[in-house]
Amino acid sequence: MIPLFSVSMSAAAPAAAARVLGSGRIGQGTEVDEFERELAGRIGNPRVATVNSATSGLQLAVHMVAGGPASAGHAHDPEGEVLSTPLTMEATNWAILANGLRIRWVDVDPATLNVDLDDLARKISPRTRAIMVVHFAGYPVDLDRLAAILDEAEARFGFRPAVIEDSAHAWGATYRGTPIGTHGNICVFSFQAIKHLTSGDGGALVLPTDELHRRARLLRWFGIDRTADRLRNPPDVPEWGFKFHMNDINAAIGRANLAEVDRVLARHRDNAAFYDRELAGIPGLELTERAGDRESSFWIYPMKVEDRESFMKRMDDAGIMVSNVHERNDLHTCVREYSALLPNLERVAPRVVCVPVGSWVTDEQREHVVETIRKGW
Ligand SMILES: Cc1ncc(COP(=O)(O)O)c(C=O)c1O
Incomplete structure (x- = not known):
């Protein structure tokens, strides 16, 4: 049988993982830092925050921009909805539900299998908290057209909903000459077992602003600042977060595979x-x-x-x-x-x-x- 999916694992990955396993430091550390630096270099955006899956990344992305009842500092938002495509892996949409927000389905464009941007434009309303798009199969959504739709929505409603690009399929995809991850929205990549680039399991948020990058790095690990001297001077947690961080074992596997x-x-x-x-x-x-x-x-x-x-x-x-x-x-x-x-x-x-x-x-x-x-x- 010719398989539809297969794992692309570098021959160097077992030794890279073994080095971490024998090092006595297997949590989030220098391998994660290096993996993020290398990913940032490939994408052309320095604001990368790895996580333990794209599913976690999507949940964190929605939390940061549209925070439902679970989000710090937000009141319960029973009306809040996120526009999204139904043609995707359930991870895309359950991230919306996990944040206590409603899903407003947008039809698909039969030519691309991506979201139908005409239908999306029609469905933006004062209840729209965010917009989720998927680069289906790795074929980029028309991001300039989407930005123009948001310009119109902003002029009409006085606010601009954040866009999350579910880029789980789209490692290496480009739009108008630059990689996905560089067009002003939050992007979430997947490094799950059968993706182009696997770290065993894992993912990355690629962020459009320094502030979102700072928050993503904090909220992926309880909101605690890992760069602080936690023994002598434990840092305060102004905004609570999750346990979504990547560890050095997965990062080492990811780095070996990134090279290929x-x-x-x-x-x-x-x-x-x-x-x-x-x-x-x-x-x-x-x-x-x-x-x-x-x-x-x-x-x-x-x-x-x-x-x-x-x-x-x-x-x-x-x-x-x-x-x-x-x-x-x-x-x-x-x-x-x-x-x-x-x-x-x-x-x-x-x-x-x-x-x-x-x-x-x-x-x-x-x-x-x-x-x-x-x-x-
Ligand atoms: C479109 C899409 N989004 C999200 C995910 C979830 O990725 P992960 O398995 O890294 O959580 C997948 C997984 O295949 C996917 O296809």
Whole structure:
């Protein structure tokens, strides 16, 4: 079976982790500091705060900008809502619920599978506390258009909701020439097992301001200042926080893999370019948008097919693992109260399917994928 996902682990990672394990210091320390410095250099933004997962990072991001009842200094906010996409991993949206905020679903753009920015513009209201977008599959949302929508909202309502870019799929993706993480919003990356860059488990917030960076670094560890002399002069905690920090074991694994992630990413992109060429123009099979001003990381390779069930059966019979990867989140019982009419999603969700595109997919295997798809038509 050609797998849809695989772990990209550097051969140097076991020794790097073993060094930390034998050092007597396995908590958050110098490996985390170094990992953050290296991540900042790659992204081109010095304001990086690692965490133990993107899920924690998203929860902390919503907490910092939209703080619901759990947030320091905020009153209970029963009306507060966060606009978000239903086509994502549940982690994106449960971070909103974890902060006691309501979800207002925004429809998806069938061309990109990202949030539909027209629908988003329509749904901003005085109740909007934040906006969550996902770079689905690693294909960047049109961030300039989003900024223009926020300019209009600010002129109309007198406030500008913060944007959180769930960048879990988007390591290495660029928008208008610069990496995701440099466009003025909070970004949250995932270093979970099967991402381009893995630290075993882990994530990072990449922040647009020094103040948010300062808060993220404090709130990921109870709000306690780890740089203070905690034995002789224990610092006060002005704002309480969580236990979301990364440790040196995960950071060491992440650093070993960071040294090789460019090769991993390049192979995802090379396989995607092959599919783009070979699968273009097949009637009944639609590829997603490729705009010239952005570059996807192709964590997955989604396409849209008319009869997904028989497509999946054919691929399975040919030894190719395929899946839609993420189920729409809005149909879960726990979010029934937020249900909304989402006509684009209704039409596109049953057609989405992803084929193996990662660095482990060989030339022969990607040819087999293309031939199997072509034969079925
Ligand atoms: C879009 C999206 N957001 C968030 C997450 C959560 O990431 P993590 O497993 O690092 O918590 C994932 C995980 O796959 C994801 O796909």
